[in-house]
Amino acid sequence: MQHLSGIDRARYALEKGQRIPVGALQPVVAASWQRCRDNGLDPHKPPPQQVISFSDIKRRREAKSAMRHLALAEMQLLYSQIAGSNFMIALADADGVVMDTISDQHFADSEAGRAILPGSVWSEGERGTNALGLAAAIGTSVAIYGREHYFAGHGHLSCMAAPILNPHGEICGLLDASCTHEARQEHTHALVRMAAAQIEKGLVYRECSDSFVFAFHPRVEYLDTLSAGLLSVSPDGCVTSINSRGKVLLAGLPAMLGSHFDTLFEAGFGAAMDGLLNGGCIRIRDRAGSGVFMICRQIGQGRLAARKPVASAVPPLLQKQDMPDFVCDDHSVKRSLGDVSSAAKLRMPMHITGETGTGKELMARHIHRVSGRKGEFVAVNCGAVPEDLFIAEIFGHERGAFTNARTEGAPGLVRSADRGTLFLDEVAEIPLAAQTSLLRFLDSMEVRAVGGQKVDKVDVQIVSATNRDLERMVTERLFRADLYYRLNAFTVHLPPLRARSDFAAIVRYLMEKMAPGMPVTDAAIANLSMRHWQGNIRELKTVLQRALVRRRTDYIDEDCFDEAVPALNSSEDCCEECRRRPLSRAKCQEIRSVYRRTNENVSQTARALGLSRTTVYKHVGSPQGYRTLVE
Known part of the structure; x- marks a missing residue:
């Protein structure tokens, strides 16, 4: 065993019931392992997963309301400092009971993320050696990396925790940051200690x-x-x-x-x-x-007294210059973004589909930016233009070209978008009579004003969008097939909010824009994720605005959302594996809905949602087809 590392020798001794070799572990970790052994904890078995009732959580939160108020602001700041690092930040009381968490979606969806939730108990006596429980036991900050955890099942975790002391020097809470890999995080450990010290400082002034x-x-x-x-x-x-x-x-x-x-x-x-x-x-x-x-x-x-001001607000997260100014961590959205730049450079007409409120205009503006065009972005709501004026509004008209025409004439939206982008929103509402003129323009890029003789050549990027099923409208002869195929050269599908895997990031992004630095707990996001969101992101923004009005504290938690709304059905129209997780369940329901709409065509479903056929098979419940595919 001489060639084994210290942690390897220590774990071998632990699992064999032998004495832990001296010097193989940090002394505080070795002492903690021994206490766990003395308490009869078996490192081979899954650790106990005690979760207290919600009423008990509320009681504990109320008992530590001053500390929690300060801690949530520091947790939000800490989250912004380590964002993108696949972390969860947790606040616990002195007993090791988790009261609140703030995490990124990747960690929240992991096995570890589902174990660290409000009400879970992480004392050393319950969960063995872990940073949160050990910090509570020894009264000082500590980091536990990978297999230093007592239970083998926690070996993929690294966590750093610091106690929070009240003005009397007693532990009143614990602050923890955890990640899902064994890479050492000394920098994060220092940030956790600083955050705990800042909370203690705030408690002194408050109490x-x-x-x-x-x-x-x-x-x-x-x-x-x-x-x-x-x-x-x-x-x-x-x-x-x-x-x-x-x-x-x-x-x-x-x-x-x-x-x-x-x-x-x-x-x-x-x-x-x-x-x-x-x-x-x-x-x-x-x-x-x-x-x-x-x-x-x-x-x-x-x-x-007069003193140097300390900024309490969390600085907004910096946006990369080449990234869109909206959240795009969802796999299907990210996949679409990877292609729109190439499609725009080829001047391909692009068609954006998605329900109302999914951000189609934001995507259209992003397409305009990545195209590098110097002209204007011109948007027109096709459903808001009177049918008899549509052609004149789009292509312009000469003075006196028709009754009630502007005396000075109008250049038209197409000319205004020359060398830029024309965004045709609600394109399904274009009158049938005008569809022929639009098709002719798309083929030639030549425009002639109503009542005029002069023909101008323009260079316009066409982006269209609708929340309706154009393919069905073509079948029902409500939309020209040739125009549909001309607009549909490249399609971007925006999934509904209930099916977005980056739901938490969207909530935090919207809140940061409305109230910079406002903490949003994971429990609040879990509450929101259970809803159907028929109005999608637009509806979510309204709900968050109401929460800001209703809140009585400087943070948003689940108590800020008390209106009765229909929740996602947790047992129907969903595969067994996805029923336990709200975001996965929503995605599964969306896949099954599109699958039925395409007459159970897996390939069309995959194309419409930007997914692989393997993913579709996994959700539509076709084990035999899935086995054939992977074999």
Whole structure:
């Protein structure tokens, strides 16, 4: 066994019931493993998965409302700092009971993500060695990487946790960041510690509003950082709280609750107060002879002294220049985006399909951007133009060309879009009489105004969109077949919101635009994901706006959504495997719906949704066909 690494030797000994080799693990991890053994936990078996009732979760949230209020803001900031890293951030109380989570969709959909949810218990006694439970047990921050977890089933996880101390020095909560791989995340560990320290700092100001709060540090430039000691003192000079950094800076002195300012610093409390309130920053010696700079951060009764402002809002996430200004993490949407740039460069007419509110105009504007065209993006709602004026609006008209025509004439939308993009929204509403003229224009790119003789050549990218079934309209002779095939050179299908795999990212994106820095918990997103969303993203935006109005705190959780709405059917029209997960269930229902609409044609369903035939087979319940395909 000499050639084995430390963790390999340690796990071998653990699984064989032998003594853990000295030096093979961090001492705190080795001690935790031993405690787990003593408690009779079997590392081979799946760990217990205790989840408490929702009523108990609400009770715990209410008991820690001040801490939770501060923590959710820090969790949102932490999420923005590590976004894209496949992480979940969790807040737990001192018992290791998870109260809230904020995560990206990839982690939330993983096995680990489904295990770390509000109400789950992650104490060391329940889940063995894990960062959250170990931080609660030893009272300090800790990181547990991969197979350092006691239970083998947690070996794919890396997690970093830090305790949150109240002003009395007691653990009131735990902050944890977890990811689904074993890569060491020292940077994230540091961010978690900083976030916990910031929450502790906020608790001091909130819970010691009747006290003076002083920041102190040997170097004046550190007074506005988390490295500074924070000391709250009553009006008569008694210490009401001191943070962990303050205890380190005053090591060897009676830095404890109830001690007096005069026992810690050489200058008397009165003299120090005169300098702090009149001169701002002072230099003072502690009773051990070390000099520190000190400044008053809060005057009693919650009145704040002048201090350097600290930004509380989360900075908006930076967008890559070559990415669309909307969420596109869904597989089918991402696949479409990969092709539209090439199609636009070939000047292919593009047709966008999707239900109302799925973002068809946003996609059309993205097509215009990636085309590199210098002209304007001109949008026209074909259903809003009167039938007798449609041709004149599109192609323009000369002065006096018809009754009620503009006296000065009009160039028409096509000319306005020259060297740019013409977006024909609700293209199914184009009058039959006008469809011939539009088809002729698409073939020649030549335009002649109504009542005019001059023919102009234009260069226009055509993008059309509809929420109706044009193919069926062609069959029913409500839409010209040749025009349909001309517009349909390249099709982009936008799935409904209920079928989007990036639903959580859409919620966070919309909230960031409406209220930058507003935390949204995973429980809130899970609540929203159960709905049918007939109005899609447009409806979601309205619901989020109502939640912002109704909220009574600086975060959005499931309590902000109390209106009765129809939820997705959890047992019908869905394969067995997808019923347990709302987002997968929605996707499955969409696939089956299109499958029926195409007369159970797998190839057409796959093309319409931008999926592989394998994926369609898996959801429409055709085991024999699926086996044949994969064989």
